[in-house]
Amino acid sequence: MSIPKTMKAAVVPALGAPLEIREVPVPAIGPGQVLMRVHASGVCHTDLHAAEGDWPVKPTAPFIPGHEGVGEVAAVGPGVTHLKEGDRIGAPWLHTACGRCPHCVGGWETLCESQQMTGYTVDGGYAEYVAADADYVGLLPDGLEFGPAAPVLCAGVTVYKGLKELEAKPGDWVAVSGIGGLGHMAVQYAKAMGFHVVAVDIHDDKLRLARELGADLTINAVDQDPVAELQTQMGGVHGVLVTAVSNAAFSQAVGMLRRGGFMSLVGLPPGDFPLPIFEIVLKRITVRGSIVGTRNDLREALAFAGEGKVASHFSWDSLENINAIFDRMRAGAIDGRVVMRI
Amino acid sequence: MSIPKTMKAAVVPALGAPLEIREVPVPAIGPGQVLMRVHASGVCHTDLHAAEGDWPVKPTAPFIPGHEGVGEVAAVGPGVTHLKEGDRIGAPWLHTACGRCPHCVGGWETLCESQQMTGYTVDGGYAEYVAADADYVGLLPDGLEFGPAAPVLCAGVTVYKGLKELEAKPGDWVAVSGIGGLGHMAVQYAKAMGFHVVAVDIHDDKLRLARELGADLTINAVDQDPVAELQTQMGGVHGVLVTAVSNAAFSQAVGMLRRGGFMSLVGLPPGDFPLPIFEIVLKRITVRGSIVGTRNDLREALAFAGEGKVASHFSWDSLENINAIFDRMRAGAIDGRVVMRI
Amino acid sequence: MSIPKTMKAAVVPALGAPLEIREVPVPAIGPGQVLMRVHASGVCHTDLHAAEGDWPVKPTAPFIPGHEGVGEVAAVGPGVTHLKEGDRIGAPWLHTACGRCPHCVGGWETLCESQQMTGYTVDGGYAEYVAADADYVGLLPDGLEFGPAAPVLCAGVTVYKGLKELEAKPGDWVAVSGIGGLGHMAVQYAKAMGFHVVAVDIHDDKLRLARELGADLTINAVDQDPVAELQTQMGGVHGVLVTAVSNAAFSQAVGMLRRGGFMSLVGLPPGDFPLPIFEIVLKRITVRGSIVGTRNDLREALAFAGEGKVASHFSWDSLENINAIFDRMRAGAIDGRVVMRI
Amino acid sequence: MSIPKTMKAAVVPALGAPLEIREVPVPAIGPGQVLMRVHASGVCHTDLHAAEGDWPVKPTAPFIPGHEGVGEVAAVGPGVTHLKEGDRIGAPWLHTACGRCPHCVGGWETLCESQQMTGYTVDGGYAEYVAADADYVGLLPDGLEFGPAAPVLCAGVTVYKGLKELEAKPGDWVAVSGIGGLGHMAVQYAKAMGFHVVAVDIHDDKLRLARELGADLTINAVDQDPVAELQTQMGGVHGVLVTAVSNAAFSQAVGMLRRGGFMSLVGLPPGDFPLPIFEIVLKRITVRGSIVGTRNDLREALAFAGEGKVASHFSWDSLENINAIFDRMRAGAIDGRVVMRI
């Protein structure tokens, strides 16, 4: 594959400033790395946090965001033997990890204290090319196109992992709270995992989508009290995946659980949420934070998508529109997921 | 054993009123029950909550509190074949459960929605006799005297279960936050379970006791920041058992954890506690409520005590002094545990 | 419901003798029991073992076999409040257990050393009426008819539990070895649990059935080597459920596993099977016996059937034909399952 | 550290031939590797299998055996930043693994199909220097001397992992079958893990050692039937670690278990062992092969040794005596473990 010297990229010039479309050098790759020609790149809320620098640990500008980039291997670095030019891959949030700490060795590389994050501590997928660690990329299943693959790289694996963290088993009832870009994928993963699924949202159109995607029960939290409904209908659910952590969603989630239930939280809002201790103790509730997924989680999340059991509802857009996309995201005006053709 | 018609008991005449020492009828026992001649009865914070009626679900006065009563079988009801007069037993919080719901069948009888609670929904151990479900009493190990056995019935099994809920393994670091009546037993259980133990409190004498009981490290949270200390010394602990849930203890517990860590909460304070979502998600923290223990947990907790690996620091008192004991409890002036000779 | 004094039953007059259709007294029920009017009764290999008395622990003749009996509650004994006349139930293998040993309390009542077994140590479902422990019967889901419900009582729950014992997760590959009365239900449960399923048998018609029931891959072990096939196609499977334990099936099952795989064995053949230690150790294989299921397993197994995700292929027959049915069973000439209309 | 050009090593010149003490080149190290100056090297049965080439997959002669070598870092290769000259390390059986397959990512690197094994597929510790993968060496705890550290590298971690595989919890009864080089360490690990320990052997002196090391109960299988003893004394044990797999030991282990028990097998004897299916199924027994341990298992096994909770009984010998050591090993005449000073 012929590789140019420069490429188009959306660059964060300074934290909080609008992104700029620039022509920048194609990244060099070192031993153990691959260069990916990006074909599609999903837009995640985390990219917005990165660009605005509003998390405690901030990226260093200028940098290129994006951790849902998918494409083809354009070149392999020294020592890489398991990948070759043309292989279809994705470059996820976990750019690399140390590979030897107790977390890495124990199946929890996402907790590695020495990890690098794509589009945050190293340049990401809002560009024509991205340098990736050959051991940490995801292999796209045959037949899964770039567009639908992109959102699996973060949104998909995040909700899939969050559902695994509920420790539910096939046949159990699981609720998905919030049917947006994350939640509509969660409904599908939950069904593929054999759960009975309740979708909770405050918009009827999102609940309609949830039903189309297989939800067994939908509740509009404006019209009905999800706590009362679920406690009445099946004695509470075994697990709740909270995709949009708000005060209301958090309290409701606790109440929707049956005794012994699990709640898993994805997303990284700032602030504290009120934990009702008496209820947590009396009902033996488990509240758990869940952060993206390991390479195994990604492999599995991609496999479900490759078999057609999960498909993101996304709309195509272009890299040049990134600031407009971010504006719509800030306004909560994005349905499903946006994927940029690159 | 000759059984009198009446007995001495400490009765809650009305919620919120002082207890009265009364002469009341010895309870009748039905099929599947035993009558226990109480020899010792531990005093638990829950008894205070019961007497004051300050929990959402209230007991019905008049009633006899107490769920750390131990003694001998004085009589067996129809159909009871596995117990006989003279057997040494204890009547724990879980008076009985339905035995057929998914919780009961699945090893989680403490979550049974049809459970009865000793000293709360049925009369308890602040009396010379108590009626117990023969299938739900704990058998005291040979050689474990009544005095030291009593606090195991609730305090012991509660912290033992809370420690199990941390999902730690031998060799892991575990912190016990609060070295009072619960915490000083937790330190011992944690050592018997093979953990490395950190004790955190704000009183030097309690930390001294913790060291005597085997704690590997003690931290006075007034003098030192437990979060900074533990993160520095061993990169955070795998688990924290919070025995006294306060705002400060709760926040500290989150901070003391290593990534992937577990926190378990025992005790039933009212109110909400602030859960720092960003930290919970980023570090994949699991926060879990833990409520007493099942009959298996009790069997195991008693076995550790019977082997001398765990011993409650308790002081003897008398049933007649119950109101004074409650006063000292309200004032936080009780070290270890109070057991009433009956 | 009007209850007659006598009833028709198939009785084993002496171990090893043909069954006799007799008119015998309707069983009396005691406290905590229900009398079930049997409508349908499945025939299980275990009934044959019982009638022939060829297991180490033998039943005492005369007795009535049968542990797949389903029907209606005809009468409730003293103290039974959660069931009423007309409720649709089944009387499974686990007639009752002690309810207080570590196994019973710990979610493993099927291991209770004091259990009674329906159709083995107490009279079973080959009769118009059967006495059952009200706490141990299974509740039939609305809409699940008696015929299809019967085989779930033992065959269904047995394979469902055996599949759970594989500790596989949705998306994993699982093989079912032997597509007979047990295996054809296992294929369906495995699909409902989200697994990828391989069916292995030596008869093309059974493999055809397996494909109709959702198997993703079928292998005729006469034509193809299942070990080579599975190791080539997906690197071995995560789990194998061996429904018909033979020397050949057992060795093949070990070979079909990927490293770290699990094998679970259902059925109770006599004799020893050769365990290849080197392979077991090097690949960290787990070999596990699985015996029927608890009330929770049964509840779940029935729920899957009630939702139409699992349906037994059975043929109706009559109680009077039991000796002929047993003859066909000895000859291996039964496809699916036989259910007797009673 | 000044590194010579050549070194002394014990070389297997051809499979089945006696080892030869040769002067060979010091190995060169590449990127990501370290050179270890070996100070002590334990002798394992596996080394004998390697030298004789009697396992299905054979090493390629000539080669240097040994996977219990410990010493100091003499030089670090390009890119190694977490180790430095002088660091005290050990080079275990798992020389390296791919780091990206589902096994490696999922916490089971010991099952990696691309692994390299020290002293088997690459040269090992029977030499003055060995080249090791910097990410896969074990760090020796301060204060743990080279001699006692060596046997932890394989014998220690192997039994520690085998014990973990029993899924027992503190307070459970665990039996160690065979109190030799592996078993005497297993007794200590089992005690450190909080288990009650039964030691089973056929030599009184080994049982005496087991008692000194903390075993709660010892059984000489020549004088007493371990099956009857354990079933009588505590209703069978929760787990059995079989350190010397023989027909007799295997059958006994099954019989010693309580219902629901686990058996784990370490060691790699050829041949098949008779699995009693009826008993395995009826009692829900789990039989599991266990193969060395991951880097986390090694880290933990070394930590227990570093704290003085586990100490190998070993005798010093010299590299020059390796053929005599092997002879004694073949004759079963080695007590504990042999460590060669190098």
Ligand SMILES: [Zn+2]
């Ligand atoms: Zn790491």
Ligand SMILES: [Zn+2]
């Ligand atoms: Zn993202």
Ligand SMILES: [Zn+2]
């Ligand atoms: Zn219940």
Ligand SMILES: [Zn+2]
């Ligand atoms: Zn209490």
Ligand SMILES: [Zn+2]
């Ligand atoms: Zn039982």
Ligand SMILES: [Zn+2]
């Ligand atoms: Zn059956």
Ligand SMILES: [Zn+2]
């Ligand atoms: Zn690997």
Ligand SMILES: [Zn+2]
């Ligand atoms: Zn070894």
